[in-house]
Amino acid sequence: MPVSLTPMTETAPSTDSALPKIDPRILRSRRMLMDALVRLLAQKPFEEISIQEIADEATLNRATFYLHYPDKGSLLKAMAGARFRDLVDRRGLSFNSCEGGLRAIALGVCDYLAASPGCPGALAKMPLEDSIIAVVEDIFREGSAERPAAPGIDPELVFTTAAWAIFGAARLWLDMRERISAEEMADKIEAIVLPMLMHATQR
Amino acid sequence: MPVSLTPMTETAPSTDSALPKIDPRILRSRRMLMDALVRLLAQKPFEEISIQEIADEATLNRATFYLHYPDKGSLLKAMAGARFRDLVDRRGLSFNSCEGGLRAIALGVCDYLAASPGCPGALAKMPLEDSIIAVVEDIFREGSAERPAAPGIDPELVFTTAAWAIFGAARLWLDMRERISAEEMADKIEAIVLPMLMHATQR
């Protein structure tokens, strides 16, 4: 009984956390499915893409799709998260004592939203929140791991709040009629959100 | 007992012949191994590449390598043949009543030899003959399938002879100090080899 694959109902698991090593075949199949979805999204809207088409594009059996994802929405979510993580890794984004870490994170979110596959109209239908928010939360969590929380403050709540704040601001920026540059927007986001985080941890 | 994979001691099987459908996992693994070898050949000489390195580069288990190839030389051979077939497919090379078919084949061989991975010095060590010759033979065979052989002539012998003639001339061209263009060389090869083939089949 292949119940050990744990279909992906959440965002893709972190591959660098202290989890047991994931079978490379699993990682490969998931990446192939995600890459296939990206290619198909460049051709047609999400609603018009079938599971069979995704499997065909990925050169995998349709049953394999269901070993990993319960539906195509879950794949979309996982794909969005994985692509954002790629960007985070490529840019080495982190939230530590280094100046400008938060600005870089905000810039990454803006750039990612601006470059998402599919036309901007389709962007509203993509469940980007959970995937991006979870990654940003992880960044804050890791960056604050060595510092004690300020008294009476729940750091997890602050991380979540800050992550949503960044995401919300970036979404607003994306919808702007006359859009300032991503860099400028990142500056503004940092100015607004950084005090929240500074207040939460003793730094 | 995984004896059904038939390790590749010959050139890669033709994927468009009347063979039973090959499991997509097999095709995928072989392609991954070949692509890995190409990438490694761009970095170091063939002799310095280990089986484990190829497997790692392909993100496959070393034991998987041995399911498909008895040694790295066989992989090299298969890779060379597959890449040549790719070129043949891309250019739509065939030997039929169409004028210039032989010239195009000769040009394909020249271009392929000139673009092979690794420096020209390493080219002499690559067992390109069998892979290229077999493909060219196939092209002649298919192109002459609908025509009866001339009396007293063994068409298979002629195909092989012609294929080797083309290969030999292209190799000579590659070693030329002052090399004429591939196009010019293809013209010369056609002029020399075409009468042989015309003589062998009733066209």
Added chain:
DNA sequence: CGACATATGTCGTGTACACAGCATATGTTC
């Protein structure tokens, strides 16, 4: 609404690949 075509979700079975381990071969160093 019924008929039909297509897509989805699932299942049991067979096959390919991952893994750890072992014996042997090979290359390097002293």
Added chain:
DNA sequence: GAACATATGCTGTGTACACGACATATGTCG
């Protein structure tokens, strides 16, 4: 030549994927 490290070739076991088939759901057309 001996000692050692590394690579090779192979094996049995466990796991992931391919496949065909089936039941059900969904969408389209008349």
